[in-house]
Amino acid sequence: MTDRYAVIGNPLGHTKSPLIHGSFARATGQDLEYSAIEAPLDGFKAAVNAFRAAGGRGMNVTAPFKLQAFEIATELSERARLAGAVNAMKFDGERIAAENFDGVGLVNDIQRNLGFPLKGRRVLLLGAGGAARGALLPFLAQQPAELVIANRTSEKAQALATQFASFGTLRASGYANLAGHSFDIVVNATSASLRGELPPVRTEVFARGCLAYELAYGKGLTPFLRLAQGAGAAHLADGVGMLVEQAAEAFEWWRGVRPDTRAMIEQLTVPLA
Ligand code: ATR
Numbered sequence: 335m336t337d338r339y340a341v342i343g344n345p346l347g348h349t350k351s352p353l354i355h356g357s358f359a360r361a362t363g364q365d366l367e368y369s370a371i372e373a374p375l376d377g378f379k380a381a382v383n384a385f386r387a388a389g390g391r392g393m394n395v396t397a398p399f400k401l402q403a404f405e406i407a408t409e410l411s412e413r414a415r416l417a418g419a420v421n422a423m424k425f426d427g428e429r430i431a432a433e434n435f436d437g438v439g440l441v442n443d444i445q446r447n448l449g450f451p452l453k454g455r456r457v458l459l460l461g462a463g464g465a466a467r468g469a470l471l472p473f474l475a476q477q478p479a480e481l482v483i484a485n486r487t488s489e490k491a492q493a494l495a496t497q498f499a500s501f502g503t504l505r506a507s508g509y510a511n512l513a514g515h516s517f518d519i520v521v522n523a524t525s526a527s528l529r530g531e532l533p534p535v536r537t538e539v540f541a542r543g544c545l546a547y548e549l550a551y552g553k554g555l556t557p558f559l560r561l562a563q564g565a566g567a568a569h570l571a572d573g574v575g576m577l578v579e580q581a582a583e584a585f586e587w588w589r590g591v592r593p594d595t596r597a598m599i600e601q602l603t604v605p606l607a
Contacts, residue, residue, distance in 0.1 A: 337366045338389055339588065342381060343396035346372045350602060351394055354581045358593035378402045392424045392588045407432030417468040422584040433587060437472035439580030447575045450519055450545045452476035458517040459483045460533050461524035462490035465549055469523060470494060474502030482507050509534045516541035522548045522558040532557035537565035549573045552604045559606060574602050
């Protein structure tokens with residue numbers, strides 16, 4: 335019997351999830367159907383329950399429902415608990431197992447696809463919202479030499495640094511305090527690029543040969559990437575690889591087979607320039 339999966343969010347206009355999972359299913363010979371469910375803003379739980387009742391096996395969760403998914407989960411993985419948000423669910427009877435693969439997708443893209451190991455490197459994470467929070471545990475697991483979280487509202491960065499202190503070495507900073515510091519990997523996890531804005535970061539943070547990574551996907555050369563380019567960053571990347579890698583993690587969690595990601599990343603890549 336064909337197993338059913340779906341992505342749930344609102345709005346879902348340009349979601350790539352059905353394309354990605356459909357392609358993974360064909361490539362691995364898995365008999366599954368993957369659809370997109372745009373639930374009403376006040377109808378997340380009802381839509382999930384209707385999907386489960388109809389035999390649905392799992393869901394990817396996107397904005398604005400990641401916190402509500404956290405609430406309805408009956409089993410949270412450690413990374414979902416620490417991220418405070420859920421991006422994938424697996425259903426089994428009354429059980430709702432919940433995961434968050436965003437951070438591990440980012441780390442896999444940076445290390446495996448882009449070839450920048452995190453271990454022993456100086457890493458700067460811009461932003462202290464949900465996206466930044468999800469990256470912290472997977473980043474710390476790779477043991478960077480230094481992990482700095484910089485945020486416009488420095489108290490939020492400080493709160494994250496305190497919360498994750500037992501998982502590795504990290505510290506919080508305001509943007510102004512970054513003067514004189516440079517990093518091998520700079521990740522923009524703020525939502526600034528969604529509005530064409532630039533986080534107030536200085537060119538000196540980009541070390542020679544560094545990777546500048548924009549979490550937003552398909553926005554071309556954002557102000558952040560443009561700044562990095564001007565500062566001589568060796569490599570510029572957007573979040574397309576992270577998108578595909580987190581999908582691959584969910585697919586493996588659901589189906590027990592790991593799909594190859596390279597062809598899908600190539601297919602979805604929009605040139606930055
Ligand atoms: P997300 O879930 O995408 O992380 P969020 O939780 O709303 O979204 O967090 C947005 C992040 O982007 C925050 O860290 C925010 O900084 P503040 O905490 O100071 O608000 C950051 N952000 C948004 N616009 C920004 C801008 N123009 N410059 C710098 N940081 C910005």
